[in-house]
Amino acid sequence: MLAVPMKSRAHAPIGRDRASVAGKQPPIEESTDLLIVGAGPAGISAALTAVAGGARVTLVDENPVPLRTMGEDVPLHFGGRMAPTVANRNAVLESILRARPQLAEAIEAGVDVRLGTAAWGLFPQRRTARWIDGHVAGLADEDRAYLLRFRQVIVATGCRDMGVAFDGWQRPGVMGASAAYKLATLYEALQSRTAVLLGGSMEALQIGNALLNAGVRIAAIIEQAQSIPGPAALSARLAAGGARILTGHVIERTEGDAQGVAGVRLARVDAEGRRSAAQLERIECDTVLLAVAAIPAIELLEATGCSVDFQAGRGGHVALIDGLQRTSVPFLYAAGDCAGIWPSKTQSDATASREGRIAARAALQALGAKPAGLEEEAPVSVDPETRDIEGERLAWVRALTLHCAGAPFVCQCEEVTAAEILGLSPPRYLRWRHEAADTGRLVAADPGCAPHPDVVKRLTRAGMGPCQGRRCREQIAALVALGSRRRLADIALASYRPPVRPLPLAQLAALPEAPAMGEGWESWFGIASQWVPFWRTPPAYTVAGGRGEEPAAGE
Amino acid sequence: MSTRDGTGAAVVIIGGGVTGLSAGWWLARDGVDVLVLEAGAIGWGASGRNGGGCSHHHSPLFREEQRLWPLLDELLGHPTEFQPERIRIALDERQLALYRQALENAARQGFRSEVLDPAQVRELVPLAGEDIAGGYYYRFGGHANPHRTLQAYAWALCDRGGRLLQHTAASGFDTRGNRVVGVRTSRGTFACDQLVIAAGPATADLASLLGVGVPLMSARAEMIVTEPLPLMRLGGVDGNGLYGRQTLRGNLAYGGGPHEWVETADVGFTRPYSTPLQSSIARRLCQLLPKAAHARVIRSWAGFIENTPDGRPIIDRPGTVENLTVATLSSVGFGLSPASGRAIRDLVTTGACGFADLSSLRLSRFAGLEPDWRQLQGWLPGAVGAGE
Numbered sequence: 024m025l026a027v028p029m030k031s032r033a034h035a036p037i038g039r040d041r042a043s044v045a046g047k048q049p050p051i052e053e054s055t056d057l058l059i060v061g062a063g064p065a066g067i068s069a070a071l072t073a074v075a076g077g078a079r080v081t082l083v084d085e086n087p088v089p090l091r092t093m094g095e096d097v098p099l100h101f102g103g104r105m106a107p108t109v110a111n112r113n114a115v116l117e118s119i120l121r122a123r124p125q126l127a128e129a130i131e132a133g134v135d136v137r138l139g140t141a142a143w144g145l146f147p148q149r150r151t152a153r154w155i156d157g158h159v160a161g162l163a164d165e166d167r168a169y170l171l172r173f174r175q176v177i178v179a180t181g182c183r184d185m186g187v188a189f190d191g192w193q194r195p196g197v198m199g200a201s202a203a204y205k206l207a208t209l210y211e212a213l214q215s216r217t218a219v220l221l222g223g224s225m226e227a228l229q230i231g232n233a234l235l236n237a238g239v240r241i242a243a244i245i246e247q248a249q250s251i252p253g254p255a256a257l258s259a260r261l262a263a264g265g266a267r268i269l270t271g272h273v274i275e276r277t278e279g280d281a282q283g284v285a286g287v288r289l290a291r292v293d294a295e296g297r298r299s300a301a302q303l304e305r306i307e308c309d310t311v312l313l314a315v316a317a318i319p320a321i322e323l324l325e326a327t328g329c330s331v332d333f334q335a336g337r338g339g340h341v342a343l344i345d346g347l348q349r350t351s352v353p354f355l356y357a358a359g360d361c362a363g364i365w366p367s368k369t370q371s372d373a374t375a376s377r378e379g380r381i382a383a384r385a386a387l388q389a390l391g392a393k394p395a396g397l398e399e400e401a402p403v404s405v406d407p408e409t410r411d412i413e414g415e416r417l418a419w420v421r422a423l424t425l426h427c428a429g430a431p432f433v434c435q436c437e438e439v440t441a442a443e444i445l446g447l448s449p450p451r452y453l454r455w456r457h458e459a460a461d462t463g464r465l466v467a468a469d470p471g472c473a474p475h476p477d478v479v480k481r482l483t484r485a486g487m488g489p490c491q492g493r494r495c496r497e498q499i500a501a502l503v504a505l506g507s508r509r510r511l512a513d514i515a516l517a518s519y520r521p522p523v524r525p526l527p528l529a530q531l532a533a534l535p536e537a538p539a540m541g542e543g544w545e546s547w548f549g550i551a552s553q554w555v556p557f558w559r560t561p562p563a564y565t566v567a568g569g570r571g572e573e574p575a576a577g578e
Numbered sequence: 579m580s581t582r583d584g585t586g587a588a589v590v591i592i593g594g595g596v597t598g599l600s601a602g603w604w605l606a607r608d609g610v611d612v613l614v615l616e617a618g619a620i621g622w623g624a625s626g627r628n629g630g631g632c633s634h635h636h637s638p639l640f641r642e643e644q645r646l647w648p649l650l651d652e653l654l655g656h657p658t659e660f661q662p663e664r665i666r667i668a669l670d671e672r673q674l675a676l677y678r679q680a681l682e683n684a685a686r687q688g689f690r691s692e693v694l695d696p697a698q699v700r701e702l703v704p705l706a707g708e709d710i711a712g713g714y715y716y717r718f719g720g721h722a723n724p725h726r727t728l729q730a731y732a733w734a735l736c737d738r739g740g741r742l743l744q745h746t747a748a749s750g751f752d753t754r755g756n757r758v759v760g761v762r763t764s765r766g767t768f769a770c771d772q773l774v775i776a777a778g779p780a781t782a783d784l785a786s787l788l789g790v791g792v793p794l795m796s797a798r799a800e801m802i803v804t805e806p807l808p809l810m811r812l813g814g815v816d817g818n819g820l821y822g823r824q825t826l827r828g829n830l831a832y833g834g835g836p837h838e839w840v841e842t843a844d845v846g847f848t849r850p851y852s853t854p855l856q857s858s859i860a861r862r863l864c865q866l867l868p869k870a871a872h873a874r875v876i877r878s879w880a881g882f883i884e885n886t887p888d889g890r891p892i893i894d895r896p897g898t899v900e901n902l903t904v905a906t907l908s909s910v911g912f913g914l915s916p917a918s919g920r921a922i923r924d925l926v927t928t929g930a931c932g933f934a935d936l937s938s939l940r941l942s943r944f945a946g947l948e949p950d951w952r953q954l955q956g957w958l959p960g961a962v963g964a965g966e
Contacts, residue, residue, distance in 0.1 A: 040956035043797075044836040049854060144854075150844040151798055151882075152853050153960040161854060170854060328849065437827070449726070452826060455657045472745055475619065481626075481725035484827065489805040489876055521852060525874035528804060532864045532871075534857035544819045544862070546834040548797070548909060553889025556683050557638040560938040564888040565946050566954040576676035 038566070042549025044154035047540045051159060054172035055081040055135065057386050058160055060142040060323060061179035062086075064372035065359025067125045068379035069177045069386075070134045076387040080134045081171065085141035085524070086209055087115040089165050096490045097525060098141075098320070099183050099205060102198025103283060104310060106212035112139070112165075118211040140164045144521030145176060145327040147352065158354060161521065161534075168530045175354045175386040178323050179379060182338075182360040185316035186494035187221075187419050188441065190276035190429040192311075195283030200230040200314035207237040218310035219243045219287055220266070221274060224415075225366040227314030228257035234312075235264050242308050243267040245274060247292055247422040252410065253366075267306075273423045275303050277311060284309055296422030315419045316412065317369075318497060319361045326519040328352055333512040335412050336405040337363030339497070340516045346402030348382035354389065356382035365406045378403050413511040420501040433502070434495040436488020444499060445506040447482045465506050474503050476517035486517055489525055546576060586769025587613035587741065589926055590761050592748045592784060593777035595625035596724070597911050599731035599742075600919025601774055603654070605926065606740030613770075614735065615763060617747035618847060621728035623778040625912060627850065627881025629801065629821040629833055630727075631814075632913035633664055633719020635683035637891075638934045642917035644689065644718055650916055655737060656730035659723035659826055667699055667706060667713040667817035667866060674711045677817065681714060689718040703815050705807070707868035713817065721814050721823045724912055731915075748777070751787055756900045758788065772926050776905040779842045779884040785904055790896045792904060793887050793944050795957045796842045800852045800880045801833035802859050804873040818866040820859065830870060832863050839957050840882065850880035883909045887944060887951050893921055894941040895929065904941065 039045075057073050059066045062084035070082040085098065090110055093101045108114055116138060120126055130136050144161035146152070160171045184199030191197070200220070206213035218239050220231045223246035231241050241261050244251065249271050251258050262268055275290040275298075288303040319341050325331050329342035330351035342350045342357045350357055358378035360368075368374040381400055387393075424433065430440040437450065447464045449455045465474050476499055479485060485499055486492035492499075496517055504511045522531065543549070552560075552569050554576065561568070589605055591598045594616025605612040616622075632647050634640050646653070647660050668674035681691040694713040700706050702715070732742055743765065751773075752760035758773045775784050779796040786792070806828030813824035822832030835858055856878040864871045886892055886908045893905045903925050907914060921931045948954055 037958075038954045038956040040839070042836055043956065044838045044855065045956070045960050047836060049857075144852075146851075146853050148962060149851065150959075150962065151840045151848050152838065152851050152880075153962050154838055154855075155853060159854065168857070328851065449657050450827065453657050453659065478619065478729075482729055487877075489874065491876055518849075520877045520879055521856070522875055522878065525805065525876050527872055527874050528860045528864050529871035531802075531857050531875050532861035534854060534861075536858050536861070540836070540858055544835050544858075546816075546819045546821050548837055548885060548889060550885065550889035553885075553908070553910070554636045554679070556636045556686075557935070557938045558686075560890065562937075562943060563946055564943050566887065566948050566951050569888055576673075576679060 041543040042545040047537045048155050049170060049537060050535050051170045051172050053169070055079050056174050056390050058083070058171065058173035058176040059179060060176065061181055061359065062123065062126060062136065063179060063181050063359055063375065065375040065379035066177065066179035067123065067129055068376040069179065069358060069383040070129045071125065071132060072380045072383035073387055074129070074132045074134050076383070077392045078387055078390055081137065082129060082134050083137045083140040083142055083162060085139065086119055087112055087139050092525065095525065096494055098493065099202035100186060100199035100313060100494055101202045101206065103195035104198050104203065104214045105206060106214040109210055109212045115210055115212070119209055122209045141524045142323055143524045143526055145323060147327070147354070163524065163526055163530060166530070168526060168534055170534060175389055177356040177358055177379070177382045177386060178361060179359040180320040180323055180361045182317045182364055183320050183493060184313050185318050185416065185497040186313060187315050187498055188424045188431040188433045189274050189427050190431050191279065192277065192431055193435050194277050194279045196309050197277060197284060197311040198313065200227060200312040201317060203310070203312055204230045204233055207234055207239070213237070213239070215239050215310040217242050217308045218312050219245055219306055219308045220312045220314055221245050222314035223251035223253050223258060224314065225253040225257070226317040226364065226369050228253040228261065229369050230312070230314060231261050232257055235261060241266040242306050243269050245272050245289065246270045247273050247296065247419055249294060252415070274311065275428065278305070282309065284311055287311060292422045296418060296426055298426055316416055316497065317360070317364050319364055321361055322519040322523040324350060324355070324357055324361065325516065326521050326523055327355060329355060331516055334363065335512065336365060336408045338365065338412065347385035348378055349385060356386060358382040363405060367406050374403055416497065416501050417505060417511055420498055421505060424498065425505065433498050434485035434488060436490050437484040439483050439485040441502055444479055444483055444485050444502050447479065449482065450484045465503065473509050473513045473515065474507050475515050476500055476503055479503060480517055491523070491525065492517060585766070587611045589772045589774065590615060590768055590770035591774040591776060592761065593775065594620040594742060594744060595623055595776065595778055595911070596621070596728060596731065596915035597905050597907055597918050598774065598776035599728060599735060600915040601776065601922035602740050603731050603735040603738070604919045604923035606735050606738035608923065608927070610927065612740045613768060614740065614742045615746045615748055615761065615768070616742065616744045617780070619744050620732050620742070621725060624881045624883040624909070625728055626725055627801070627879055628724055628912045629831065630721040630724050630823060630912060631719070631821055632660070632721055633716055634910060634914055635680055635687065635689070637914055638936060638938060639914050639917035639921060641687060642920065642933055643914050646916035647720060647722070654730040654734040656733050658727040658730050660720060661813055661826065662720040663812060664716045664719045664721070664814035665694070665699070665702060665713055665812055666716065667703065667815065668711045669709055669818045669865060670711050673817065677714055680716060684716065684718055691716050702811060704810055705867035705869040723825065748784060753788070756898065758899060758901055772901045772903070774903045774905065774922060774926060776922070778906070779845050779882055781884065781904065781906050782842065788899050788902060790898060790902065790904065792892060792906065792941065793947055793951065794842070794884045794906060795839060795952055796845050796882050796884050797837040797839050798850055798880050798882055799833060799837045800855045800859065800878060801831060802856050802863070802875050803877045804830040804870065805876050807870055807873055816866070818862050820862050820866060830863065830867065830873065832859060834862065835859055839959050841959055845882045850882050852878040852880040885909045887947055887955065891939045892941050893918060893925065893936055893939045895925055896941050
């Protein structure tokens with residue numbers, strides 16, 4: 024419905040569309056100069072640097088993650104291996120402060136540190152979304168969700184683990200290697216005695232050794248390739264601790280009991296990933312550590328609109344950054360593992376910390392603060408490329424998933440198999456007449472272009488579940504690459520959307536809103552003439568003549 | 579009509595949304611040589627970003643919409659996830675009065691509805707709560723899955739010999755006299771005997787290249803999706819200022835509330851970002867279905883949508899260009915698509931719609947429209963602050 028047009032100074036009379044967002048900005052009480060998301064080595068260094076430079080700094084970290092969220096394998100593939108102590112929030116907070124002593128230093132220095140606080144979206148004003156001024160972050164702790172205004176933001180959200188499906192991988196005890204590492208070191212709550220490590224890269228071996236130090240027995244390193252890709256010293260240390268080194272092997276299936284994984288059966292594979300018929304060997308273990316690939320956790324960066332590309336030297340899809348850690352979004356920086364993962368960076372926290380400091384310096388400058396006394400540092404550079412991560416990932420998916428005897432669900436949430444992904448099959452609950460899996464369809468969906476995982480997602484539902492595609496995203500990309508005979512780097516990234524953490528409706532609903540929001544709320548555009556039935560529509564339309572229609576319910 | 583030679587088609591359709599794809603499918607099933615050009619990927623615009631509703635009782639295409647949806651899976655040969663019927667819940671007297679209009683419009687066209695008291699609503703809708711004024715059970719309409727339907731049209735089009743080219747942006751036209759003879763694109767020029775422009779927000783710019791003025795303004799709207807919940811008997815439940823449904827998988831997918839006007843020039847290939855508006859949608863969904871308040875929101879999305887000044891579609895042959903058909907469904911295109919595609923086929927092949935009176939959808943109704951209509955209606959983007 025239209026209000027009576029009002030006189031404006033310069034132009035024609037301006038009407039008001041009371042059903043639009045104009046004038047309905049939510050009240051936002053809190054603000055900061057620099058928001059930092061993620062209190063790992065990069066985030067903490069950034070916070071200490073920025074606060075020393077005189078900025079108001081808010082450092083949020085989602086740990087401790089609510090137990091229910093962990094149970095859904097968000098943000099990491101925890102595989103149900105959380106010890107009961109994770110329910111004790113205070114105990115976890117204490118262990119986090121023990122694991123990261125610099126957090127106390129940051130609090131002491133005046134950083135506003137908020138643990139147990141997830142950033143579920145960054146909402147900058149942009150040409151196509153102008154209704155909220157400035158830059159706003161959507162944050163959530165255990166009970167509430169709220170908005171925080173910021174001027175600059177550094178995202179330092181770390182990494183997660185690539186999932187790869189095999190028979191029985193849905194069993195509790197199959198978990199991401201970095202999830203296990205986080206539970207062991209940050210939560211002091213990893214429920215695992217004996218693990219096998221699936222993958223022999225530098226990142227995998229590094230975590231294997233850390234878990235060995237934390238008291239987990241590593242029974243075996245299982246690597247599909249014919250040799251261990253990571254440093255020999257690291258695998259030797261695990262071997263000295265009792266680990267068998269099994270190259271040219273994959274997990275055929277897990278075997279389990281009421282507690283989940285009780286052992287794994289292995290199969291030998293050749294260089295093409297084909298399995299030999301030899302008898303399957305069993306290894307006793309309660310945990311399978313998925314360490315096929317460490318994936319930069321870029322969901323917040325991508326959902327905010329940073330330009331993203333597949334960069335093999337940085338571990339896959341990452342935000343494009345410059346020497347100052349700046350992304351394509353002018354006020355947004357990436358630091359730490361989410362900005363890229365490469366072997367020499369994994370060896371210590373030094374590179375991540377340096378990235379945090381560089382980003383903080385750049386943010387201080389953008390804020391107009393003087394980074395007094397802060398030493399300028401040279402840009403971080405990645406290792407000279409020595410690894411073929413595209414080939415490695417495709418080889419894992421081929422050997423483990425495509426050549427698997429059963430048909431495990433690649434997407435556990437939506438229960439979609441590799442064949443269904445490759446055939447773009449409608450979900451089973453539609454009971455659509457069965458068509459033989461036909462990879463031709465995947466390729467034909469958009470002739471001349473690489474199949475897009477977003478299309479695969481919409482048609483098969485793979486990646487659309489509550490874990491928000493965390494366990495299946497990279498596998499699906501690899502399957503699409505294999506099915507369409509393209510390079511992995513040519514397969515686009517399935518898009519991320521806020522909230523990048525699952526948020527209960529009631530919690531999201533509790534954000535304050537302007538009173539005007541309720542007053543002008545319409546189910547559709549609130550254009551009265553739109554819903555006038557066709558037998559009553561006037562032959563001509565003008566704005567002057569179109570007013571006076573009764574309000575109508577949009578459909 | 580010209581023969582198929584790979585560089586043209588008898589009918590070229592610009593726009594791979596539901597309207598263009600449905601029109602292409604209807605033409606292809608008649609054996610017409612048809613080529614659909616899509617600038618991005620199919621359904622990238624509003625067609626893939628809507629609630630999937632199919633109950634537009636105000637439209638001259640309503641009867642045909644209702645006839646076709648239950649047949650569509652079989653006609654297309656691919657699933658659309660169509661589910662019939664809809665319950666609309668009113669939480670207060672104002673909503674009760676507003677939603678009643680549907681009953682009268684539908685009844686006049688021979689469709690049945692029932693008035694529900696709060697207890698009946700709760701009986702039919704397990705996720706509903708205590709604060710209910712009443713509801714309506716529309717024994718018509720329903721909903722489908724937009725993405726699945728889009729792909730079904732596209733596959734059906736190709737199954738019947740039609741062609742679809744994605745990532746092919748139209749940039750201009752070759753004309754001869756009053757006729758368009760070629761469409762210039764990022765992949766070369768495609769000859770045509772007939773041209774259909776059904777390009778969503780881009781329709782106005784493309785038509786203006788042919789001297790045809792189509793008054794349109796673009797806006798951004800948002801929706802949210804929850805994790806799956808146990809299936810209700812009927813998924814087509816909405817109301818309280820929201821549209822949407824429980825999907826067959828169990829997710830609650832809802833939208834509604836304010837839109838944001840945007841410059842069409844800014845739409846381009848910009849991704850439509852969602853904003854904290856998702857919280858206001860969540861709030862109203864909690865009121866509508868309080869027993870789902872614990873369900874977690876796992877996605878939100880936004881879409882760019884075009885509207886004409888009166889919000890009604892334009893499906894017309896403007897006449898100044900002999901072989902041009904223009905179609906915009908003005909923000910209500912998904913549900914009507916089976917019928918709008920058929921209407922466009924009729925206009926293209928015979929010059930008139932054979933099953934419905936489209937006189938209310940003529941472009942000429944805007945002949946006397948004020949040039950500053952956007953301002954007059956308050957359909958302007960807001961100011962952008964200085965930012966950082």
